[in-house]
Amino acid sequence: MPERDEKEPGADRPKKPRSCPLKGEEAEVNHIVETQNISPAQARELVRRYGNDWRKIEEAAKIYKEDS
Template sequence: MQRKANKASRVAKGQELEVEHLVEVTEIDPEQARTLLRKHGADWPKLKDEAEALKKED
C-alpha cells in the first residue's frame, strides 16, 4: 500500500495547535509560525529564538 507524501508546504493537522501556541507565545503571525515549524520541528528553544529574530526584522 502506498502512502501519499506529505507536502512540505503544509503543517500536519496535529501541528496546528503548535502553530497556535507559537503565535501566542512569540506574537508572530501564523504563516511565520508554520514556516518555522516546518524548518525546525518541535525544537522549541530554536523556534523561540528564530521567532524573536523575525520580530526584530519587522
C-alpha cells in the same frame, strides 16, 4: 475496606498553562503565534523548519520580531 475517592489524580489542582502544546502542527502553530506574537505563516514556517525544537523556534521567532 474503605471506599476510595474515584477522582482523577490532580483533578483538584488548578491547571497551569502548558509550556508546549499537544502534538499536532496546528496546535503548535497557534501556540507559537500566541506566545511569540508572530504571524501564523511565520509560525508554520518555523514548525516546518525546526519541527518541535522549541529552543530553535523561540530563537527564530525573536529574529522575526526584531525584523518587523
